[in-house]
Amino acid sequence: MQIKGHEWKGVIVEPKEWEQLNSEMKGLIPEWYIRLFHKYPIAESLLELPDLNDLELVEHSLEFVSPEEMREESLECYPGCAILKLGYICVDGGGGDPYFINVHEGEDPPVYQILHDISDEGTEIIADGKIQISDSFSELFERGTIY
Numbered sequence: 001m002q003i004k005g006h007e008w009k010g011v012i013v014e015p016k017e018w019e020q021l022n023s024e025m026k027g028l029i030p031e032w033y034i035r036l037f038h039k040y041p042i043a044e045s046l047l048e049l050p051d052l053n054d055l056e057l058v059e060h061s062l063e064f065v066s067p068e069e070m071r072e073e074s075l076e077c078y079p080g081c082a083i084l085k086l087g088y089i090c091v092d093g094g095g096g097d098p099y100f101i102n103v104h105e106g107e108d109p110p111v112y113q114i115l116h117d118i119s120d121e122g123t124e125i126i127a128d129g130k131i132q133i134s135d136s137f138s139e140l141f142e143r144g145t146i147y
Contacts, residue, residue, distance in 0.1 A: 010045030013037045017067045032107045047144040062092040079114045082122040108136040
């Protein structure tokens with residue numbers, strides 16, 4: 001995946017940091033994700049997505065996770081720890097309802113906001129608390145603005 005046209009404000013993450021976390025997460029972090037965060041300073045950068053009905057309004061604001069934040073959101077906190085076994089990894093912990101991708105949905109998967117107060121059961125969370133915010137991970141960078 002290539003990302004063009006953005007001046008990133010985040011940090012580059014060395015592959016060994018992701019790989020260390022990946023061993024804790026049973027290999028769920030995809031190689032394309034690790035490469036992307038090593039090539040571009042995405043971690044800890046803020047991306048705002050405009051409301052599709054009113055481009056003056058911000059509909060979603062994501063701060064991309066570092067490995068430490070992904071560890072916390074995916075292994076220790078709800079809803080992440082409940083849906084990890086279903087293939088969902090956190091890409092933004094963002095206070096409240098975090099954002100996830102499902103690693104079983106290809107190399108450019110949709111991005112979902114997962115509601116945190118639905119249930120403590122993964123299948124119920126996905127059935128009743130998953131909101132798709134983009135058709136692909138790359139779409140975030142096409143539609144969003146980096147801060």
